[in-house]
Amino acid sequence: xxxxxxxxxxxxxxxxxxxxxxxxxxxxxxxxxxxxxxxxxxxxxxxxxxxxxxxxxxxxxxxxxxxxxxxxxxxxxxxxxxxxxxxxxxxxxxxxxxxxxxxxxxxxxxxxxxxxxxxxxxxxxxxxxxxxxxxxxxxxxxxxxxxxxxxxxxxxxxxxxxxxxxxxxxxxxxxxxxxxxxxxxxxxxxxxxxxxxxxxxxxxxxxxxxxxxxxxxxxxxxxxxxxxxxxxxxxxxxxxxxxxxxxxxxxxxxxxxxxxxxxxxxxxxxxxxxxxxxxxxxxxxxxxxxxxxxxxxxxxxxxxxxx
Amino acid sequence: xxxxxxxxxxxxxxxxxxxxxxxxxxxxxxxxxxxxxxxxxxxxxxxxxxxxxxxxxxxxxxxxxxxxxxxxxxxxxxxxxxxxxxxxxxxxxxxxxxxxxxxxxxxxxxxxxxxxxxxxxxxxxxxxxxxxxxxxxxxxxxxxxxxxxxxxxxxxxxxxxxxxxxxxxxxxxxxxxxxxxxxxxxxxxxxxxxxxxxxxxxxxxxxxxxxxxxxxxxxxxxxxxxxxxxxxxxxxxx
Numbered sequence: 227x228x229x230x231x232x233x234x235x236x237x238x239x240x241x242x243x244x245x246x247x248x249x250x251x252x253x254x255x256x257x258x259x260x261x262x263x264x265x266x267x268x269x270x271x272x273x274x275x276x277x278x279x280x281x282x283x284x285x286x287x288x289x290x291x292x293x294x295x296x297x298x299x300x301x302x303x304x305x306x307x308x309x310x311x312x313x314x315x316x317x318x319x320x321x322x323x324x325x326x327x328x329x330x331x332x333x334x335x336x337x338x339x340x341x342x343x344x345x346x347x348x349x350x351x352x353x354x355x356x357x358x359x360x361x362x363x364x365x366x367x368x369x370x371x372x373x374x375x376x377x378x379x380x381x382x383x384x385x386x387x388x389x390x391x392x393x394x395x396x397x398x399x400x401x402x403x404x405x406x407x408x409x410x411x412x413x414x415x416x417x418x419x420x421x422x423x424x425x426x427x428x429x430x431x432x433x434x435x436x437x438x439x440x441x442x443x444x445x446x447x448x449x450x451x452x453x454x455x456x457x458x459x460x461x462x463x464x465x466x467x468x469x470x471x472x473x474x475x476x477x478x479x480x481x482x483x484x485x486x487x488x489x490x491x492x493x494x495x496x497x498x499x500x501x502x503x504x505x506x507x508x509x510x511x512x513x514x515x516x517x518x519x520x521x522x523x524x525x526x527x528x529x530x531x532x533x
Numbered sequence: 534x535x536x537x538x539x540x541x542x543x544x545x546x547x548x549x550x551x552x553x554x555x556x557x558x559x560x561x562x563x564x565x566x567x568x569x570x571x572x573x574x575x576x577x578x579x580x581x582x583x584x585x586x587x588x589x590x591x592x593x594x595x596x597x598x599x600x601x602x603x604x605x606x607x608x609x610x611x612x613x614x615x616x617x618x619x620x621x622x623x624x625x626x627x628x629x630x631x632x633x634x635x636x637x638x639x640x641x642x643x644x645x646x647x648x649x650x651x652x653x654x655x656x657x658x659x660x661x662x663x664x665x666x667x668x669x670x671x672x673x674x675x676x677x678x679x680x681x682x683x684x685x686x687x688x689x690x691x692x693x694x695x696x697x698x699x700x701x702x703x704x705x706x707x708x709x710x711x712x713x714x715x716x717x718x719x720x721x722x723x724x725x726x727x728x729x730x731x732x733x734x735x736x737x738x739x740x741x742x743x744x745x746x747x748x749x750x751x752x753x754x755x756x757x758x759x760x761x762x763x764x765x766x767x768x769x770x771x
Contacts (some may be wrong), residue, residue: 404637411623411634417585418621423609423638423686527625 229499232375237494243382243451245490246389250444251467252474252482253396254317254437260477261413261433264325264336268343270464271351272316272438276309276445277362277455278351283308284363292364301365309446310439317438318431326427344461351457359456362449385447392440393483399436400479409433413477466493469513475526484524488512534597536561536721537582537613537690542591542601544574544581551577553745554591559690564712564722566732566753568766569742575725576618578742579692582723583615584608595690610638614688618695618725620679624668628659631667631678635685645685652681655711673704680711690721697728709735729766733757741766 251273258266283305284290293301324343328336371378400406411419412429419426448463449455470489474481489509496505516524535558544552552574559565567575580586582593584605593601600608614635623631632652636645653660656677662670667678676696683691693712697705709731716722726732733739733753741749741762749762756762 407630407634408637410626414623414625415621417617418623419634420585420605421583421609421615421617421621421683422634423606424634425604425606 233498234495235374235376237498238491239376239378239382241491241494242487243385243490244494245470245487246385247444247448247451247486248463248467248470248489249389249483249486250392250440250447251463252470252486253393253479254441255464255468256471256474256476256478256482257433257437259471261409261430262325262329262336263333264340265468266325266343266437267337267340267464268320268347269437269441270460270462270467271344271347272313272320272460273441273445273448273463273467274351274455274457274460275316275347276313276442277449277459278355278445279312279442280305280309280446280449281360281362281455284365289365290363292367294367298366305365306443306446309442311442313442313445314435314439317434317441320438321431321434326430348457348461355457357457359454361454362452364453365450381451385451388443388447389483389486392443393479396436396440397479405429405432466509469509473513473516473523475523478523478525478527481523481525534594535559536596537723538592538594539578539582540592540594542578542581542593543589544577544586545589550589551586551745552581555742555745555747557740557747557750559721559723561689561721562716562719563738564716564724564736566724566726566729566736566739567742568726568729568732568739568756568762570765572744573742574745575742576694579615579617579694579723579725582608582692583613585615606638609686609688612689613692614683614686614690615692616679616683616694616696618698620672620675622667622670622675622678622682625666627666628663628670628678631682632659632685635682638686644687648685648687652684655714656681673700676700676704676708677711680708680715684715684720688720690723691715692723692725694725695727696724697726697731705731729762730757 251270254269255266258264287301287304289301320343324339325336328339366381366384368380400409408419408424408429409432411422411424412426416426466489467486470485471482473488474485492509492512493505496508500508537559539555539557541554541556542552543550543554555578567578569575577586581588584603588601591601592599595611595613600611623634632649636648639645658674659677659681662674667675680693680696696708696712700708705728712722712724712735724732724736733756736753738751739753739756740747741756749756749759
């Protein structure tokens with residue numbers, strides 16, 4: 227095997243767009259873990275639901291292929307926002323029905339419940355659309371730009387930009403608003419947060435709303451990017467995104483983003499230079515190696531929680 | 534009518550009864566202390582008042598209103614602030630952010646700024662550490678922050694749980710001076726202390742808790758002079 231810089235640059239673009247999707251999903255894992263220390267296994271399925279909801283909205287709008295002109299902006303905005311709202315509400319309902327009652331139960335109880343929630347969502351989607359792959363309309367025109375020998379597709383630019391924009395908005399919300407501060411306080415110390423007058427039920431619900439809405443956005447993007455989906459899509463992607471969150475430092479927003487892009491890159495590079503069948507091996511090996519040397523992840527803080 | 538009135542309060546953790554029907558009152562403007570050994574139920578009493586522990590039975594009236602079924606955030610809004618045992622500052626937030634969260638229920642920026650200035654005047658050290666993460670500060674500094682943060686909601690009643698625990702003797706003196714000062718400025722205080730001698734010196738009245746029951750109560754000076762209290766909590770010797 228010989229190293230080809232053009233192929234490397236090409237896979238850089240492919241990896242970053244793949245990573246953008248992982249990053250958006252990883253944010254939801256890391257936010258929920260940060261606030262209630264739960265690995266929300268149902269999150270990957272909420273992402274798939276995002277694709278399903280997007281498809282339903284596009285069908286309602288009568289969109290079956292590429293949209294052009296000003297209508298494109300309307301269709302994309304309506305579909306993304308619709309998928310974000312519907313997924314956000316799904317997340318809130320899941321928390322309300324399944325996790326809230328178990329907040330003070332031993333950690334294993336909500337964890338098993340999350341796995342159960344994942345099965346429920348998968349089977350609902352199986353019932354809704356059947357077991358076969360479902361085609362997803364292209365929606366956006368996809369002109370290719372060439373940069374030297376490297377080809378960049380418009381939809382790749384869209385994925386990367388959307389991931390970065392949503393991340394910036396999220397950071398601004400969490401660090402610069404009163405509600406964001408309440409979320410961070412709840413994540414750091416629930417009793418103390420309540421003593422400040424914060425309603426932690428509201429902030430936890432808000433966390434699920436935002437995390438699931440981001441998965442909804444990722445769901446739309448992935449439909450456009452891959453051109454198809456199926457009910458079980460969220461299992462693998464969810465696992466990778468969760469890995470991304472751990473790699474970056476679970477509970478840390480920037481870490482989830484970094485981890486997502488890294489995993490996308492590692493996957494693309496492995497596929498190109500080592501072989502498709504090795505991508506999972508390499509991804510998880512990197513995870514293990516990073517955790518051996520930095521157990522709290524790349525950007526995880528080592529500051530003590532309790533003094 | 535007393536500002537804070539606890540009537541026959543029972544609290545349980547699972548099958549364990551932590552409070553077996555205690556009654557106490559705190560008058561407006563008073564410092565009242567609750568002393569007793571570890572596990573006597575002092576912390577549970579404060580947690581029940583601030584809503585972190587739901588009472589099994591009994592009533593808690595604050596300014597004439599039953600607050601025993603309210604959520605903690607509603608109780609803060611009603612005017613009770615709680616500086617919990619173990620400080621519980623937000624470790625990954627700065628002193629400034631911790632104080633801002635203390636004022637979470639309030640909206641007037643001008644009043645919040647005024648109160649921030651006031652707590653920084655009481656605790657100049659917090660001004661020096663203003664942009665430092667709370668988790669990186671010393672125990673004494675964290676304790677000051679916990680008290681300052683509790684004052685930021687401008688409470689009518691301040692609940693202080695072991696404010697002197699683990700502090701150097703010099704800092705203990707500072708904290709008790711601050712407690713007097715806060716009270717002199719008009720805040721009613723219910724104080725829990727291991728350091729019974731100091732607590733009785735600063736308080737007007739006191740209650741002694743033993744395994745979930747109040748066994749003595751009265752003016753702080755009387756309690757400090759009582760043989761039973763001295764033997765059990767003041768180290769016996771005069």
